[in-house]
Amino acid sequence: MRDERGRVINRTWVAVLAITLVAFILRVYRLDFISLRGDEAFTVIFVQRTWEGLWKGISTIEPNPPLPYLALRVWIAVAGASEFATRYFSAFFGVLCVPLLYRLTRVVTVRSDATKQAPPPHWGLLRSARNDIVAWIAAALIAINPYQIWHSQDVRNYTMWPALSLLALIFLWRWWRLEIGDWRLEIGKRGLSHLPWRAVPGFVIFNLSLYVLTTLASLYTHYYDTFILVAENIFVFAFALSARRWRTLARWIGAQIVIGLLYAPWVLFGTNRITTYGEASAESGVSLLDVFSRTLASFMLSDTVPDDFKAIVWLPLALALVAILILLARQNRALAAFLFLWIAIPTLAQFIVSIGRPLFLERYLNGIAPAYYLALAIGLRQIQYAVFSIQKARLLIRNSLLGFVGLFFLLTSLYALGNYYFDPAYAKSPNWRALMQYIKDRREPDDFVVQNFAEMAAIYYRGDLPVLTVPKDYWGTPADEKILRQLNSDYRRIWFIPASPGWWDDGQFVEKFLARNDERISETPIDIFRLQLYLTPREFESKMIPVDARVGNATLVGYRVEGARNLHLVLYWRADKPAAKDFTVFAHVVAADNRVVAQHDGAPAFAFHPTTAWQPGERVVDVHEIQIDDAGTYTIRVGMYDPTTRARVPVFDATGTRLPNDQIVLTQITIAP
Secondary structure, rough: HHHHHHHHHHHHHHHHHHHHHHHHHHOOOOOOOOOOHHHHHHHHHHHOEEEEHHHHHHHHHHHHOOOHHHHHHHHHHHHOOOOHHHHHHHHHHHHHHHHHHHHHHHHOOOOOHHHHHOOOHHHHHHHHHHHHHHHHHHHHHHHHHHHHHHOOOOOOOHHHHHHHHHHHHHHHHHHOOOOOOOOOOOOOOOOOOOOOOOHHHHHHHHHHHHHHHHHHHHHHHHHHHHHHHHHHHHHHHHHHOOOOOHHHHHHHHHHHHHHHHHHOOOOOOHHOHHHHHOOOOOOOOOHHHHHHHHOOOOOOOOOOOOHHHHHHHHHHHHHHHHHHHHHHHOHHHHHHHHHHHHHHHHHHHHHOOOOOOOOOOOOHHHHHHEEEEEEEHHHHHHHHHHHHHHHHHHHHHHHHHHHHHHHHHHHHHHHHHHHHHHHHHOOOOHHHHHHHHHHHHHHHOOEEEOOOOOHHHHHHHHHOOOOOEEOOOOOHHHHHHHHHHHHHHHHOEEEEEOOOOOOOOOOHHHHHHHHHHOOOEEEEOOEEEEEEEEEEEEHHHHOOOOEEEOOOEEEEEEEEEEOOEEEEEEEEEEEEOOOOOOEEEEEEEOOOOOEEEEEEEEEHHHHHHHHHHOOOOOOOEEEEEEOOOOOOOEEEEEEOOOOOOOOEOEEEEEOOEEEHHEEEEEEEEEEOO
């Protein structure tokens, strides 16, 4: 018997270690392949402040409690701030969740002596390891879950939180088992059977004390752990009151008072973010059904599968979850109630707090994701139990059902992980590393980088490049324009990283400013970016060829030409009077026989600054890119016309003489064969 038990124990440890190793491999694979996303970069930069600055920032800037930032600060001091090192911090807690969920499952599924249930007679050698099966399944589910892997490779607190929360729940259930008299809970190899009765209260206080400490750690990792704490209180109060366990209830209330006394000062006086925070990327007013369905689909399938697939699968998953809880309630009412409260209370609370403020994102409930994996593991175990309980004639059907469910989750995980690892469409971040390296490789003295959206990844990857975010808020202001004019005065070239339309700087304040005041010499697509490079007046004024020809109510002060087949033509206008209409500027490349071989017609400044918006005395930089295919000698002619009537605007030279065809002849160019 001893040898059989030893084999079971060894098999258990080998299985847990193997599952944990798989989780580790999946979480460190390509850990630093994708660039840090904005929140990650912010976190890494944020925690490298001075200790005083970090503490002040946690209190007034960051929406999360201090523990993850303080812990990451210490980790960076030891391991460095590289992408791999910082993400390894999250990966560690992501891997830790695997054995912790295994242990929690073992604790909550151990049979109480009070149930007097005997194991099925045909379990055979599996009898000794019957509780391990559910725990193995739960550990395997979280080990290969793509949503957890995604967050394990993300420098935030969304793996540290569930890890600490799981640890707190383990001690809660160890204490609870002791309180209700289930002395079969193992401590070490010998269990409690050898201990005298007077030793048991010491273990009760010991586990309750550890529960208090780990719960405080979890609360100081994520504010929404409060919702899990509420669920725990409902569970304990309901069962303690129904069983009239007054001493149990008194000890529990005492523990909650300690937690409150040690947590309330931070919430009340340490931070103002709880009442003022609203996440720009989060949502408000999401229905309760959507909160549940979206979190369920994300936790089970991840966000690296198509939304249509999640929309199809979430309902069968929800129905399966309900069925599992109903069947479990017939066998273990306490565990069924606990799982239900663990899922339902935080979900309901998330719905309530996001009614009037943008506070809903699926990851804000990641602390309860292990509840889904545990419930599913119990459901799969129930299918397996049925295999041993039914007639042989139906054995094949039950085995097929178990295999189908297991295969479904394995294949969906592989599919989601394939998308996450290899499909750029599902990358968590654009290629900031390549973007900033492109600028570094081509930088010149007096270069400056501007981005028009709040994104810290550029700061993380910039090296010694000067980078500034303008506008400071969503919309541009006169103060922001003053900053841009100062940059034009101080620097020769400006690299501009524009946000996607509608995300930030919705009115394209910065791009409009640069388009009309600076000379865009290139626009390079890199990943999702449109990297633009501008010459400032400090750089292009000395290269401008003067013209001084009047076109309607404006004057063409000068021009500049670069290139040949890929012609870069810049027209420098000055507004003399307000224009009555929005005129189109034409730039024609004309052969000796007056045939137009190439042209570019368009509103000035890349259509960002129509002529009716020109203010008297304002200079407008107008860039035209023209592709010329045929070799030859050509003349460049420019002017304006009314796009409605096609009538050209009158053109006069510096002496006041009207020019033929109302066009200005700038220069000749020669295209070699």
